[in-house]
Amino acid sequence: QLSLYEHLVPAYFRILFDSHLENPYAKQIMAEYEELYYLVAKGLAPFEALLNKPIPPNELAYFTIHFGGQLKRKEPMFRTLKALSICPNGISSSLIMNHQLEELFPMIQFNRIHDLKQAKKIDEQEYDMVFSTTYFHTAKKLYLSAPLLNYVEQEMLKRKVFDDFAIEPLNKAVEVSNLIKIIARNATIHHEKELYEALSRSIYGAGLNQLSGGKVLTELLEERFIQFTNEKLEWQEAIALAANPLMKAGYITEHYIASMIDNVHEMGAYIVLAPKTAVPHSRPEDGVKKLGISLLHLENPVDFNLGEEQDEDRQVQLIFVLAAIDSVGHLTALKQLSEILEDEEKIEALIATKDAAAMHQKISQIIEK
Template structure:
């Protein structure tokens, strides 16, 4: 057991005495590396260790490096080979060269970059990287590289996302130490484009100042890496196709989710900032590890699914499928713009600091606004931005990392689960006169009552279970009711009349109008939205889903459906497309940004298969069509 002097907490700061620091250094030397390094990270350490090798590597070298037995190393090497296969790389052994990574240079670098990201996601990540360097008697040059990039970024007036440029800096550190680099291959079209980019000039100085060489292919590669970490800026990315794809994605996500986002200019600017570097990451196979992907897919299940469908314009532009981690970032981004539809008097000013990137910052601010509707929140994406603010600009700070401030600091995460939300609400209410609801008080009372009559074995799990029950009717992103709960049989109509699209929308919405779901203003708003946004409401061949904002005339959540014997032309002013000859019009009346997402996810799944669409079109009456929808959903 470690014997170190007492650690003191003063003014919410942890104080280590000089005696404590000396004692820790002594104890640290006694720690065995194999006790700190787990199998999951060992495989990535082997990859990085091999990448910068200065001598022949045998099994004995790996044993010494990892402090493991021969058999344990052999098991790890099998896992390394499995990971290498995903990147079309071989880990091979020969007597003359020992263990080596063999494959295309670009693929090897992609594997190394991914491995660095995995290591840096760990609490001891930086320590592990330094350990790898020390094993080859290297010293990290990340501070020097960081200074070069900061200097050049100021000269070229560009901003990088903190977490991504950190990974790039470490990658450059590894690349700098590699003894043998092989030929990089790029498409001529990509070379021509990248050589014209403003950051190509910046890459020239990085190659010269960091890698001490003058290789054109290396400049191209460094340009790609910088672009993948850059915070998008219209001054840097002047190409119209980036702006066009941003507009197309917003329009498509609005159509698929049935949400008309507020603040369209802010949404465009923020999406543009995220989308452009994402384009370069996806196009050039640079993996961006999102530590919150699993949580986002669980917490925002329906929204994640629908946003993934909305990203088709980006998939078409890159020619590649969008990775899960990237979809999760976009989901967080759009989730940050969901309207809360809740007006309350604002009494305090809060500062939200999240250096993890603009998407994480958006979702953090949105979640904080939900938890504390009486606080006016402003957000920044770096500690430097926060330091530049006046102290009177905020009353409290919510941050994902420590920030020196005279005001009350609440350390949090970009995405909180329900228990973490309750804990944060309690902490804030104890320091400020803010009404945060009664859930936290009720839970404590319930636990005390239970404790009087039973033994509580796991207080945290009990707290979470009760919290989940209390939040069951609270606003969430899981989307509420099923499609067949919203689309009743009496809301389905058939017509054999030939008509224009404006009339078709009116007739399709008529059942909702008669039953009091909407008023006439909503129909006019839907028609105006189609005129403004174009035919993005045609979500699948022969199927349209018009909608408008809830405040434009929606009284309650509902869906109606019009079946047309004679197709309605939604081609508008665009090039003719047979798929836009619509025969099914689903009218969505949403009361908020989330209550309908589950139903739209189900509808989207139906529309994925053209055979399903054909079955719906072939129905001859409302009962048959309603039953067919149920049947497809149950398959």
């Protein structure tokens, strides 16, 4: 929250007074975090309305990195090592660098510094290592780093730090760095960075960035999870029926369904995200076992007005149930679903569809375009 405040306040005044901020990493952020960038832009619509001005892409790119760091943040752990994070390029670049370092090294406590002179005044006994965007004279281990690293650069930096400080990786799955060590013992590596990238792509696939957003909508919304009904249902019954395929497949528990219904009781019809369309969901810890999406098509609309001022858009005929296991794995699918829900013609086309196979094909055609 504090880091968001640190960025939000100056961003507000920059945009308000047309003080443009150059972001040398904007293109890289928009390319590597495409889905998150899109969703952050959508989420900042109220901030944009407050300013009565569009948020420039450079500013949106900085917000994307901030929120990306929060999505990936895990529970705090005991940190035995201390480090300086030096980035004289500005507060925003410094925030980007610090977010990434904290994600890569949760076992290290970082002290973020903007000024080299200030860093020189800190007693070397106060830290074990230094990460810096520029050379810094120190007797401690120095790691030169760009504020924003790609996947391969992250892995190589982790390998150096883990080796230097005998840190055990938290993830015991296949580690590219371990493969590199084995290869180095048995062969001469001439292009280490290229080898890292080739192995990473082979093991993890093309989407190397952890915030790339995972599977597309039609991978999560399998044909077996699409239902049609001509029953006249209350909204609670409709949510339960829409979620039923996921529960039968072991993706969610009954508690998750109850939690989605409780959320609507507590917060109102916030799940009606577009005309005639609702997207009920709850937190992963409320009973999600596997990432998935289901869809219920209602011949007879379900009333989600809930005693509020009557709105025809809350006569719902499409209910997408989202079951997410974390904050990032569904971002691609959510972006694609958002793009569908922005277009009333696309919504009407889905409502006009009459069977599961045709629905799955229609959604595939829409997102391919």
